[in-house]
Amino acid sequence: MNEFISVIVPAYNEEKYIAGCLEALQKQDFPKDKFEILVVNNLSTDKTREIAESMGVAVFDFSQNKGVGPVRQEGVKKASGQILAFTDADTKPEAAWLKKVSKDFEDPQVIGVGGKVLPEGAGFFTTFLFELYDIFLKINLFLGKPLPWGNNMAIRKDSFEKVGGFDLNLATSEDWDLALRLQKQFPNSKFIYDSNLKVLTSNRKQANTLVFLNYFWDSFNNYVSVVILGRAKSKEMKIVR
Numbered sequence: 001m002n003e004f005i006s007v008i009v010p011a012y013n014e015e016k017y018i019a020g021c022l023e024a025l026q027k028q029d030f031p032k033d034k035f036e037i038l039v040v041n042n043l044s045t046d047k048t049r050e051i052a053e054s055m056g057v058a059v060f061d062f063s064q065n066k067g068v069g070p071v072r073q074e075g076v077k078k079a080s081g082q083i084l085a086f087t088d089a090d091t092k093p094e095a096a097w098l099k100k101v102s103k104d105f106e107d108p109q110v111i112g113v114g115g116k117v118l119p120e121g122a123g124f125f126t127t128f129l130f131e132l133y134d135i136f137l138k139i140n141l142f143l144g145k146p147l148p149w150g151n152n153m154a155i156r157k158d159s160f161e162k163v164g165g166f167d168l169n170l171a172t173s174e175d176w177d178l179a180l181r182l183q184k185q186f187p188n189s190k191f192i193y194d195s196n197l198k199v200l201t202s203n204r205k206q207a208n209t210l211v212f213l214n215y216f217w218d219s220f221n222n223y224v225s226v227v228i229l230g231r232a233k234s235k236e237m238k239i240v241r
Contacts, residue, residue: 002031002034002102003081003082003102004034004035004036004082004083005035005036005082005084005098005101005102005154006076006081006083006085007025007035007036007085007086008038008040008075008076008079008085008087009021009025009037009038009039009040009075009087009088010068010075010088010089011039011040011041011044011048011052011089012041012042012043012048012089013048014044014046015046015047015048017090017202018039018048018051018052018089019055021087021088021089021090021091021092022039022051022052022055022057023055024092024093024094024095024097025057025087026055026057028093028096028099029096029098029099030102034098035081035098036058036079036081037057037058038057038058038060038075038078039057039058039059039060040060040061040071040074040075041060041061041062042062042063042064043062058078060078062074066168066171067170067172067174068150069168069171069174070166070168072086072174073166076160076165079157081157082157082158083102083105083154083156085101085153085154086150086152086154086155086175087151087199088151090201090202090204091152091199091200091202092120092199092201093152094198094200097115097198100115100197101113101154104154104192104197105154105156109189109190110156110189110192111159111189111190111191112146112154112156112179113153113192113193113194113197114137114146114147114149114152114153114179114192114193115148115149115194115196115198115199116152116194116195116196116198116199117130117149117152118130118198118201119201121203134195138193138195141191141192141193144183146179146182146183146191146193147175147179148179148191149175150175151199151201152197152198152199153175153179155178155182159186159189160178160182162185163181163182163185165178166178
């Protein structure tokens with residue numbers, strides 16, 4: 001029997017993208033009575049809230065500009081599902097996304113799963129970089145370090161709550177930090193990486209060379225800080241909208 005899934009979508013000024021995300025979620029090849037969509041609107045000043053409401057999904061307001069972790073955490077508070085699935089407002093999960101999430105959690109040892117992210121409408125070089133990153137994630141998982149994308153991951157709610165959820169003091173890398181704490185606290189369970197679990201995301205960070213270089217540098221620093229040294233990284237990445 002499929003466990004009920006809560007899909008949590010944090011959103012800040014996403015009027016250009018959120019309709020595409022929600023449409024992809026509403027077209028999931030998965031029983032409609034087995035999942036819910038929760039949009040957490042974080043101080044948007046555009047039409048993000050109005051668009052989400054017009055599409056018939058649950059929308060909750062959040063008013064703390066402290067990074068995406070607290071926004072996702074607010075969504076968890078509203079969630080009814082035994083499985084928490086996370087994606088972003090500029091991301092489109094494939095039609096079989098929830099079906100594959102549900103299938104992965106049929107293994108009772110699985111407490112979390114991360115998947116593959118590809119850039120929508122990107123050229124060869126950007127797509128190649130995403131493919132390299134996919135290999136990078138597999139290598140880290142082999143070394144016992146699950147590093148999921150925050151826009152394509154799912155967690156058992158009871159396990160999420162036992163580790164205290166996201167570290168609300170982290171402005172970035174809250175997804176990596178959560179997965180590493182889950183792996184540490186539940187060594188006999190599994191946090192898996194499923195390459196067949198795919199989403200398309202906007203390539204706005206990669207479209208601007210300067211922004212991309214800043215993003216790459218911040219990501220590298222976060223990897224050294226969070227994964228290798230085990231320290232919180234508080235510097236907030238630059239976001240393009």
